[in-house]
Amino acid sequence: MQLLDGKVLSQKIEKTVQIKTKTLRQSKGLVPGLAVILVGHDPASAAYVNMKKKACDRVGFYSVTHEMPADISQAAIENTITMMNNNPNINGILIQLPLPSQIDTTRILELVDPSKDVDGFHPYNVGRLTTGLDGFVPCTPLGVMALFSEYNIDLKGKNCVVVGASNIVGKPMAALLLNENATVEICHIFTDDLKKHTLNADILLVGVGVINLIKEDMVKDGVIIIDIGINRAQNGKLVGDVDFLNVSKKCSYITPVPGGVGPMTIAMLLSNTLKAAQTHASERE
Numbered sequence: 432m433q434l435l436d437g438k439v440l441s442q443k444i445e446k447t448v449q450i451k452t453k454t455l456r457q458s459k460g461l462v463p464g465l466a467v468i469l470v471g472h473d474p475a476s477a478a479y480v481n482m483k484k485k486a487c488d489r490v491g492f493y494s495v496t497h498e499m500p501a502d503i504s505q506a507a508i509e510n511t512i513t514m515m516n517n518n519p520n521i522n523g524i525l526i527q528l529p530l531p532s533q534i535d536t537t538r539i540l541e542l543v544d545p546s547k548d549v550d551g552f553h554p555y556n557v558g559r560l561t562t563g564l565d566g567f568v569p570c571t572p573l574g575v576m577a578l579f580s581e582y583n584i585d586l587k588g589k590n591c592v593v594v595g596a597s598n599i600v601g602k603p604m605a606a607l608l609l610n611e612n613a614t615v616e617i618c619h620i621f622t623d624d625l626k627k628h629t630l631n632a633d634i635l636l637v638g639v640g641v642i643n644l645i646k647e648d649m650v651k652d653g654v655i656i657i658d659i660g661i662n663r664a665q666n667g668k669l670v671g672d673v674d675f676l677n678v679s680k681k682c683s684y685i686t687p688v689p690g691g692v693g694p695m696t697i698a699m700l701l702s703n704t705l706k707a708a709q710t711h712a713s714e715r716e
């Protein structure tokens with residue numbers, strides 16, 4: 432069994448982003464800028480935003496966080512996004528999800544300029560992903576693809592089973608795998624007999640949010656496992672959706688939690704923001 436080490440790869444990607452950021456600054460006078468909108472006081476969201484801000488600092492980006500109270504109006508968030516869309520110092524806009532229930536999240540995401548949509552949630556970019564065109568791809572599944580590439584894992588013709596079908600994890604993950612000519616199954620809460628499907632997997636990708644959802648008897652020998660889940664166990668430790676101790680014995684490769692997909696997500700946010708800045712710089716020439 433070999434670990435797919437997202438910590439090491441994310442550091443390598445960060446280093447490259449840092450170098451390219453310096454080049455962009457020296458050659459075009461442009462510093463990549465990321466704006467984050469954080470609504471409410473959810474500690475997990477605040478911690479993620481803080482991690483993203485620190486990562487921006489490490490690679491030399493400009494970043495700004497717009498913190499808003501939980502009872503903020505739709506119009507106030509929309510005004511801030513419009514301001515960021517029009518601000519030439521901002522190349523990427525990130526709305527930390529989830530938003531409070533009074534807010535229409537779809538309308539918010541649709542308002543982000545697709546050329547600044549570094550999370551890849553705008554329907555324009557979703558459409559480009561599903562048709563195999565270049566655009567912005569959600570950071571978590573993009574990070575998984577970078578791990579496959581780093582470890583020379585060929586996807587063509589492989590049976591890939593994605594468990595979890597959210598717009599930010601499962602669906603874009605499935606689209607990326609399909610674009611690489613994998614055979615893709617998507618499972619979710621209403622899937623009947625999950626084990627029947629997971630036993631089929633050459634590569635099993637799980638992003639659900641349920642501790643120990645995937646057990647030893649649900650996978651075949653030699654399987655590659657990507658554990659996207661992040662859960663807080665009773666002892667306070669971070670764990671994934673896979674019973675790592677028992678399942679890893681059967682795997683050829685597996686991502687640890689923490690240190691697998693998590694750090695890759697932030698690395699891809701940096702990489703997407705740099706890509707946006709490079710595009711904006713060339714448009715200004």
Ligand code: NAD
Nearest residue numbers: 571595596597600619620638639640659660661692693696
């Ligand atoms: P979500 O709640 O939006 O979606 C969960 C998905 O899992 C749904 O499609 C649901 O149908 C499915 N599901 C729920 N219970 C199931 C079950 N028993 N069997 C099969 N499918 C089931 O969640 P999300 O935002 O997609 O996040 C999923 C997990 O991934 C969470 O643990 C989250 O913390 C983690 N996550 C990790 C990263 C990262 O950087 N590693 C990024 C985003 C999300």
